[in-house]
Amino acid sequence: MNAEMWKALWLLAFWAACVLFFGTVLIVGVGGMRFAGRMLRSMLVETGWWRGRRRE
């Protein structure tokens, strides 16, 4: 491969990297919010900072 081909490849790779990275983060971030909220609430209940049903 010559230098011009490598430059074109890296330009493509860079944009693919941005799309894949930020796109995946968006999906994972939204999906994880609910689970994180449940985990935080559970911790607050366990430690007595929030009134709620405690796990036995």
Next chain:
Amino acid sequence: MHLHWIDITIVLVYVGGTILVGVLSRGAIKGISDFLVAGRSLNIYMAVATYVATGLGLVTVMYFAEEGFKNGMAPFLVGVLMTLVFLVVGKTGFIVSRLRHLQVMTVPEFYELKYTRGVRLLGGLILAVAGTLNMGLFPILGSRFVVGFTGLPKESVNYVMLVMVAVVVFYTLMGGMVSVVLVDFIQFLLLTVGFAIGTWAILTHPDLGWTNIVDSLVAHKGPAAFDPIANPDYGWIFIIYFFSVGMIGIVWAPEMTHVLSTESPRVARRMFWIQGLTMLGRALIPMFWGAAAFVWVHLPTYAGPYAGDGRYAMPEMISQLLPIGVTGFLMAGMLAAFMSTHDSYLLAWSAVIVRDVVSPIKAMLAGSRQERAADGTWGGLTGEREIRAVRIAVVVIACFLVAFGAFYTPPETSMKYMYVTGTIYFAGCVGTIGLGLYWRRANTVGAYCALVMGAMGPIAFLILAEMPEVLPAHLRFLVENSNLSVMASLLLGGLGMVAGSLVSQRRHPPRALDFAGME
């Protein structure tokens, strides 16, 4: 120091909030299992988020940026190879599925299941040495970011490092894996926003942007800035080594801890291929920042002190590109990245030292039976004592890291140092784990041979690189570049298992593992 008070406030609010989460989650710990692997309760989204947050530390950003500063866009190939590895593992479940099915908490625990307590002890020792050495540069890289970014005097780098490590140790001790998971998720989101803002700022700056960066790299570095095969730091041996070590490197303890936290082997596989989609960005974006920093310090208008120093140039550039407020936000995100990686790594190596070195020694001395108890321990320390010992180990390792970072200078780039030290462990894993999980003849003797032979190459390289004059002149090429040493050690790790097992099959019959019913 050139940080505005608004930026400082944003950073302090974030750090304070993180500590609060650590304190809150302390009450939620129930036993060593909860402490180390969040009670195996992570769903796929949290698993991916925390996995990415752990692997993408500020350290990763700094060492990839250093590669980009030194070698332009040629190291982009590293990101491509990493993506390929994760997609292959995610689709095939290579190693990942089988380890999760066996329900071990650490990789050396697998050694006790498949081989003997002695192999677990040796494997644990090698892993502890490799992991601790590998982590040796983490705090100093993080503190260089803070110094370059804030404009603090270069002489303050060691004091900054001390403060950063103290904060991480504090909330790691507070909650173990439970606090790690929650904090990692928040940090994952914050870091991504930081990546987006920084990249946008570089692409839209009138003196930077893609075209200017490419032209400047061509002018200063020539074809080696784009061609990884022609670049003397890489080449074909590096490419083969990097792909191979990537395939076995998935067993790296801190990241594997997250895999072992998933609901099932199926979720573990999905986690790999989903977060494999982020691997390209995790490597290329910081490398791009580093290449941009090289161009930045070569602009006629540049008057700063870091023209030849890729370790400080990138954070200095980023801090000057961003407006007030956004700077604080990005710094909070980068500190988040620093803390999420450090707490996971500190816990992982502490767990290895306690469960895979100290506890087996105690079990051997007590003559305990080699089987797993109901509380997840193996006849050495009790669960409660293990938790206490892990906390002590966290503090001891942290002290070592501060001292190491202050005094050691690696022979090549930081990224190469990470892979050499990681290979001390990975090379043996080619045999003990790769062949141990898939070759029914893998036995204890083979495991010992794999561990010892695999570790020799990288350790020899690190020692001899400090004193190349002891080697005859015609052999000094072996320590000028690590590529040959690390590639050879991977081969020796596999060869050790094969040779050792074949010559001792009768006297040491292999232990069979049951994968029936695996998802």
